[in-house]
Amino acid sequence: SQTIHQWPATLVQPVGSPLSLECTVEGTSNPNLYWYRQAAGRGLQLLFYSVGIGQISSEVPQNLSASRPQDRQFILSSKKLLLSDSGFYLCAWNSGVGSNQPQHFGDGTRLSIL
Amino acid sequence: GQQLNQSPQSMFIQEGEDVSMNCTSSSIFNTWLWYKQDPGEGPVLLIALYKAGELTSNGRLTAQFGITRKDSFLNISASIPSDVGIYFCAGQLPYNTDKLIFGTGTRLQVFP
Numbered sequence: 001s002q003t004i005h006q007w008p009a010t011l012v013q014p015v016g017s018p019l020s021l022e023c024t025v026e027g028t029s030n031p032n033l034y035w036y037r038q039a040a041g042r043g044l045q046l047l048f049y050s051v052g053i054g055q056i057s058s059e060v061p062q063n064l065s066a067s068r069p070q071d072r073q074f075i076l077s078s079k080k081l082l083l084s085d086s087g088f089y090l091c092a093w094n095s096g097v098g099s100n101q102p103q104h105f106g107d108g109t110r111l112s113i114l
Numbered sequence: 115g116q117q118l119n120q121s122p123q124s125m126f127i128q129e130g131e132d133v134s135m136n137c138t139s140s141s142i143f144n145t146w147l148w149y150k151q152d153p154g155e156g157p158v159l160l161i162a163l164y165k166a167g168e169l170t171s172n173g174r175l176t177a178q179f180g181i182t183r184k185d186s187f188l189n190i191s192a193s194i195p196s197d198v199g200i201y202f203c204a205g206q207l208p209y210n211t212d213k214l215i216f217g218t219g220t221r222l223q224v225f226p
Contacts (some may be wrong), residue, residue, distance in 0.1 A: 007155075032212055039131050043117060043202065044157075044216045051212060100145045100164060100206055103155030103214055 002027035006106035019078040023091030031093040033074040038088040120217030136187040137203035145206040146186040189196040
């Protein structure tokens, strides 16, 4: 069966420091991969998605970037974190075969910027 | 970004009561999905709907894909304390099924 892993689960970083959050999927090939951010008590905002290695679509202008160095690996990065980057970051995947495939989420990373 | 109109925003009910929440949009969707999110965790898929008019159940949960393809509802019967959480609807647009449009969420509290 397919599984998705995100780490770390929680992270506290100072303003201006770099960021690297990692997400990996197991048990499937060529998935679509997604990064979302969720502010406290709010809905999910799509940040980036990828339909293949090296292919990244950015949804909103921001201080973050994403990369997909391997088929089942998706990385969210920043060179210099801002206070406004605090939030709950979720990775998700769905099958890249066919359309209308539901997305499945990881357990998230709670990022606090001090 | 675009979001679906989801209501109610929050619900406070007694254990054993039935619950109903819905999502509406001005756009037509190919797929409607319902997720539940527990505190500090990622959303978990509850029900997926693929055809207009489709009615699907998962235990005490029932969801329907509106006939106009612009709305969906989720019902929970005989609520229990573990139903507590945030429920999100999500839809896939016909011209871009790679992305999901999410509702604003319904926060459910169940009192014993």
